[in-house]
Amino acid sequence: xxxxxxxxxxxxxxxxxxxxxxxxxxxxxxxxxxxxxxxxxxxxxxxxxxxxxxxxxxxxxxxxxxxxxxxxxxxxxxxxxxxxxxxxxxxxxxxxxxxxxxxxxxxxxxxxxxxxxxxxxxxxxxxxxxxxxxxxxxxxxxxxxxxxxxxxxxxxxxxxxxxxxxxxxxxxxxxxxxxxxxxxxxxxxxxxxxxxxxxxxxxxxxxxxxxxxxxxxxxxxxxxxxxxxxxxx
Amino acid sequence: xxxxxxxxxxxxxxxxxxxxxxxxxxxxxxxxxxxxxxxxxxxxxxxxxxxxxxxxxxxxxxxxxxxxxxxxxxxxxxxxxxxxxxxxxxxxxxxxxxxxxxxxxxxxxxxxxxxxxxxxxxxxxxxxxxxxxxxxxxxxxxxxxxxxxxxxxxxxxxxxxxxxxxxxxxxxxxxxxxxxxxxxxxxxxxxxxxxxxxxxxxxxxxxxxxxxxxxxxxxxxxxxxxxxxxxxxxxxxxxx
Numbered sequence: 001x002x003x004x005x006x007x008x009x010x011x012x013x014x015x016x017x018x019x020x021x022x023x024x025x026x027x028x029x030x031x032x033x034x035x036x037x038x039x040x041x042x043x044x045x046x047x048x049x050x051x052x053x054x055x056x057x058x059x060x061x062x063x064x065x066x067x068x069x070x071x072x073x074x075x076x077x078x079x080x081x082x083x084x085x086x087x088x089x090x091x092x093x094x095x096x097x098x099x100x101x102x103x104x105x106x107x108x109x110x111x112x113x114x115x116x117x118x119x120x121x122x123x124x125x126x127x128x129x130x131x132x133x134x135x136x137x138x139x140x141x142x143x144x145x146x147x148x149x150x151x152x153x154x155x156x157x158x159x160x161x162x163x164x165x166x167x168x169x170x171x172x173x174x175x176x177x178x179x180x181x182x183x184x185x186x187x188x189x190x191x192x193x194x195x196x197x198x199x200x201x202x203x204x205x206x207x208x209x210x211x212x213x214x215x216x217x218x219x220x221x222x223x224x225x226x227x228x229x230x231x232x233x
Numbered sequence: 234x235x236x237x238x239x240x241x242x243x244x245x246x247x248x249x250x251x252x253x254x255x256x257x258x259x260x261x262x263x264x265x266x267x268x269x270x271x272x273x274x275x276x277x278x279x280x281x282x283x284x285x286x287x288x289x290x291x292x293x294x295x296x297x298x299x300x301x302x303x304x305x306x307x308x309x310x311x312x313x314x315x316x317x318x319x320x321x322x323x324x325x326x327x328x329x330x331x332x333x334x335x336x337x338x339x340x341x342x343x344x345x346x347x348x349x350x351x352x353x354x355x356x357x358x359x360x361x362x363x364x365x366x367x368x369x370x371x372x373x374x375x376x377x378x379x380x381x382x383x384x385x386x387x388x389x390x391x392x393x394x395x396x397x398x399x400x401x402x403x404x405x406x407x408x409x410x411x412x413x414x415x416x417x418x419x420x421x422x423x424x425x426x427x428x429x430x431x432x433x434x435x436x437x438x439x440x441x442x443x444x445x446x447x448x449x450x451x452x453x454x455x456x457x458x459x460x461x462x463x464x465x466x467x468x469x470x471x472x473x
Contacts, residue, residue, distance in 0.1 A: 133283055134320035134379075138334035138386055139310035148337060152324050231368065 014200040020191050027187030028208060034104045034183065035170045035212075041109025042169065043162075046116025049073070051151070053117075054124050055142055069117070076114035082175055084111055089179040104176045112169045119161045123154030156227045163220035167213050174209070184208050234259045234390065234421060235280065240289035242275055242445075249275045251445035253289070259389075262422045264432040264453075267442035268468060273425045276442065277394050280423070281312045294389065310338070313383030317395040319375040321367040327354070327378055328363040331385045346385070353381045357411055373404030377411050384415075391415065393424040429472060433457060441465045 015021050053069040056062040076084070088110075089103040127150050135145030155162075177186035188205035192198035235257040242250040249272045257263055265273045278284045280291060282298055282305050291299050298308045322330050331353065332346035341349065354360040357377045367375055376396055383391060393412065397405045409431050416422055416435045426432065432439050432453055439456040441449045441464075449462045457473070460466045 128318075128320075130316060130318055130320040131322065134314075134316065134322070135334075136306075137281060137283065137309060137312070137314035137316075138383070139306050139338055140334055141306050144337060148333065149322055153322075156324065229366075231366075 010197060010200040011204075013195050014191055014197060014204060023182075023187040023191055024184065024204065024208065027182055027184040027205075030101060030176070030181055031170070031173055031183040031208075031212070034101060034108060034173045034176060034181070035166075037105040038108035038112060038169060038173065039166050041105065042112025042116050042165075045109065045113025046118075047120050047151075049113065049117040050120035050124060051146055053121065055146065073114045073117055076111055077118075081107070081111050081172060082178065085175060085179060100176075100179045100181045103179055104173065104181050108169060108173055111172075112165060115165050116162065119158050119165060120154065122161075123158035124150055126157050127153050159220065159224050159227065163216065166220075167216055170212055170216065171209060234261075234294055235423075236290070236292040237280075238290040238292075240276070240279060240291065241287045242272070242279060242284060243287050249445055250279070250286070253445075253447060255440075255447060257390075257421070257423065259421055260419055260437075262416050262435055262437045263424070263440060264436040264438070265423065265425045265440045265442060266427065266429070266432060266468075267440075271442040272445040273442045274394055277392050277423060277425050280392060281309050281314055283314070310340075310386055311389045313380075313386060313388035313391045315376070315379050315383055315391065315393045315396045317398050319367075319372075319379045319399070321375055321379055321382070323367050326364050326366055327359070327370070330367065330378060331382045334382075335385055340386070349385055350381075353384055357381055371404060372400045373407045376400065376404075376408045380408075380411055380415070390421040390423065393422065393426065395425055395427070397426065397428060427472070429457070441468065443468075 015024070049069045049072065053066045056069075057066040085104065085107045088107045089100060092103045092106070093100075124146075131149055131153065132145055135149045136142070140148065173183060174185040176183045177189065182190070184205045185202075188201035189198070191201040195201075235255075237253055237255040237257075240250055240253040241248070253276060265277065267273045275284055279286050280293075280298075282291075286299060289299065290297060293308050294311065296308050297303055298305060321327075322333065325333060328347065328350050331350040332341075332343065335341040335346045335349070336343050351360060351363065354363055357380075359374060359377060359381075362370060362374065362378075367378070370378065380391075380396075396412070397408050400408065405428070409428060412422070412424070412431070413435055424431070424436075434453075436453045438450055439453050440447050441456075441460075441462070443462075443464045449460065449465050450456070451459075457469065460469055
């Protein structure tokens with residue numbers, strides 16, 4: 001058997017025989033599902049935490065809210081995501097009997113939120129305070145000024161960092177197998193255990209991740225171009 | 234129209250304003266001059282609470298803006314402010330820079346605000362820039378747009394914080410011309426500037442600030458020809 005038929009046989013065994021590609025497809029489905037909702041949850045939490053912190057740290061009597069936000073970031077960044085995943089799953093599973101995908105979405109969303117919060121905070125701080133002053137001098141409130149003037153500019157500045165965070169998040173979901181979610185990685189492992197060849201399915205899984213990240217990168221570039229409209233002279 | 238009572242402002246141990254008492258009447262064009270660090274910008278920025286005074290009272294058309302329960306946002310609508318560095322919103326077109334506040338505050342509909350923006354842009358000769366972004370404009374054009382943006386709120390008083398200090402010399406004229414037009418229209422104006430020519434020509438009253446106090450004020454003729462305070466004499470001898 002020559003080299004190429006060997007490769008073909010391995011791929012055939014890992015991907016096609018007994019409709020095994022269906023495993024990957026459902027794995028991709030789960031990876032996408034978890035990633036999509038976790039990215040949205042993470043972005044919402046992160047932007048919310050960063051904005052609340054920014055608005056509350058200046059007001060007297062509301063400093064404790066900023067402290068809570070700091071504590072959240074401290075805990076999430078200071079503990080491994082795998083421990084968080086197992087913990088959240090254990091809590092949800094013990095008390096609610098919720099399914100593992102929900103636990104994964106919650107975990108990765110809450111985890112990503114802490115990193116996004118720091119990114120958004122940096123973005124807000126990168127905007128000249130004259131922008132806030134101009135907004136407030138026109139009679140706009142602090143929240144309106146943040147939402148209409150500061151955040152749109154901040155998001156534009158932090159888009160590369162946000163894209164990076166989301167790419168990391170998609171790849172991080174590969175540990176979801178620990179709580180019995182069949183994502184791409186878990187599907188590959190499962191097939192590997194059936195065919196006694198772990199390398200080929202894992203390589204196939206790696207290719208799927210590459211494609212996902214490639215698409216994300218393209219989307220990010222597209223968004224950057226659209227938001228960069230006002231920069232053109 | 235604007236009443237200032239015993240206004241103090243300090244940053245830590247640094248005392249910027251040391252008890253200012255002043256009254257500004259409707260239609261006045263007050264020009265504030267003074268050496269840097271004398272507190273003139275801080276005074277101006279206290280008037281619409283861009284800086285929070287350490288103590289003292291500021292009353293704008295009967296509303297005390299320094300009262301703890303004051304609706305600061307509502308009072309600010311009556312006070313347009315123009316900044317040294319323009320502070321146009323770079324992510325919005327010129328027209329949207331102008332219409333943002335009136336529309337979002339529910340003062341005008343989008344159509345009304347657009348019409349008002351175009352009317353003002355025509356007036357300053359920048360109607361062709363309505364759909365451009367701030368980055369595509371020169372400094373003088375940006376500052377004229379910043380003035381228009383403040384005017385779109387139909388303010389009762391305009392505050393100018395060194396509006397020409399960040400401009401190339403050749404662009405100072407176009408901004409001062411617009412400010413003169415505004416003055417001729419009867420707008421109440423408070424201007425912090427280093428443009429002595431503008432003070433002489435447009436001001437109804439010139440104030441000289443030094444070390445956090447208004448040490449001398451007079452109509453421009455008297456102010457420039459017959460200064461009394463030694464600090465002002467010294468200052469004028471350097472800048473004129």
